[in-house]
Amino acid sequence: MSSxxxxxxxxxxxxxxxxxxxxxxxxxxxxxxxxxxxxxxARERFEAEFGVTAYDDATDLYDVADAVIVTTPNxxxxxxxxxxxxxxxxVLLEKPLAHSLESAERIVAAAKESEGFCMVGFNNRFSxxxxxxxxxxxxxxxxxxxxxxxxxVRRRGVPGRGSWFTNKEVAGxxxxxxxxxxxxxxxxxxxxxxELAEVTGTxxxxxxxxxxxxxxxxxxxDTGPEGFNVDxxxxxxxxxxxxxxxxxxxxxxxxxxxxxxxFIRGTEAGAHFDRASQDLTFYGTGTGGANHLTDTDIDTRTxxxxxxxxAMFVDAVRAGEAPGRNxxxxxxxxxxxxxxxxxxxxxxxxVRLTDE
Numbered sequence: 100m101s102s103x104x105x106x107x108x109x110x111x112x113x114x115x116x117x118x119x120x121x122x123x124x125x126x127x128x129x130x131x132x133x134x135x136x137x138x139x140x141a142r143e144r145f146e147a148e149f150g151v152t153a154y155d156d157a158t159d160l161y162d163v164a165d166a167v168i169v170t171t172p173n174x175x176x177x178x179x180x181x182x183x184x185x186x187x188x189x190v191l192l193e194k195p196l197a198h199s200l201e202s203a204e205r206i207v208a209a210a211k212e213s214e215g216f217c218m219v220g221f222n223n224r225f226s227x228x229x230x231x232x233x234x235x236x237x238x239x240x241x242x243x244x245x246x247x248x249x250x251x252v253r254r255r256g257v258p259g260r261g262s263w264f265t266n267k268e269v270a271g272x273x274x275x276x277x278x279x280x281x282x283x284x285x286x287x288x289x290x291x292x293x294e295l296a297e298v299t300g301t302x303x304x305x306x307x308x309x310x311x312x313x314x315x316x317x318x319x320x321d322t323g324p325e326g327f328n329v330d331x332x333x334x335x336x337x338x339x340x341x342x343x344x345x346x347x348x349x350x351x352x353x354x355x356x357x358x359x360x361x362f363i364r365g366t367e368a369g370a371h372f373d374r375a376s377q378d379l380t381f382y383g384t385g386t387g388g389a390n391h392l393t394d395t396d397i398d399t400r401t402x403x404x405x406x407x408x409x410a411m412f413v414d415a416v417r418a419g420e421a422p423g424r425n426x427x428x429x430x431x432x433x434x435x436x437x438x439x440x441x442x443x444x445x446x447x448x449x450v451r452l453t454d455e
Contacts (some may be wrong), residue, residue, distance in 0.1 A: 112171035117170040121148075184217060224425065225405075226377060242365045258318050284429070303331065369382040377401055
């Protein structure tokens with residue numbers, strides 16, 4: 100928009116994540132001008148809470164906005180992202196890019212032709228420990244980073260069975276596309292998004308479809324196993340063209356402790372990052388005085404990652420230039436990995452991405 104006035108932003112999809120974004124948006128140097136949802140109760144709730152108009156037709160919002168944040172269920176990302184981009188608006192699109200690779204590719208094509216830009220909502224990149232890791236990489240503290248261990252494992256954390264999260268037609272998948280997308284993105288981010296070579300993976304559905312699925316808490320309402328037709332865990336190994344690798348463990352439910360840990364292995368040093376606790380430790384060695392090993396715990400402030408992500412988006416909208424982080428091409432790379440894991444699991448074979 101390239102203007103001194105605050106950007107005018109709208110929210111598309113007024114469910115929980117839409118409200119989450121709207122609540123933080125009012126803290127930004129931006130004007131929340133409206134929202135869109137097909138459900139009348141969602142529109143009424145949004146209008147009552149934020150004092151702006153909520154529309155049932157997205158084009159009405161596009162007429163009064165400079166940019167939108169799209170927080171709909173995955174299957175509808177393409178519909179709203181493409182229409183907003185076609186209208187020349189900037190878009191912050193919640194992860195994943197889409198419910199399928201083909202849909203993601205169409206969003207990318209629309210972004211390439213648009214006067215606006217599309218930023219993908221990988222908010223974990225904005226945590227302070229991740230910022231510190233990337234700073235250390237720029238200073239070459241790790242040497243050559245060659246492998247990432249990426250975990251996003253819940254002991255019990257299947258979303259409400261019967262919600263769109265557990266419906267393959269709407270979500271595009273289960274645990275892999277919901278939370279695995281974050282682990283894949285961070286791993287590729289730590290490797291600077293190298294060219295992908297080969298993916299081997301297995302997805303499982305072992306808990307969500309059971310009558311006797313035992314849990315203590317559940318996000319959303321439970322309508323039983325009939326509302327569940329997606330994966331609840333996945334394991335994968337990703338090999339990149341430059342020889343770097345990623346091992347991935349993802350689960351909504353598993354009979355093991357929760358694990359949100361990332362290990363970064365380099366030739367000169369390594370790091371351990373716990374996404375849940377935000378704990379960060381660097382591992383090094385030395386020869387001064389005597390051979391020794393060093394473990395350095397890093398203390399830093401916590402930060403609201405969605406708010407930090409929004410701040411970058413708002414600044415980019417005001418400047419009229421796409422941000423260099425959370426790019427749509429990076430979002431497509433993550434989507435390609437997700438698609439390859441599903442295909443590898445279905446075929447029982449590795450999927451070569453250098454041939455595609």
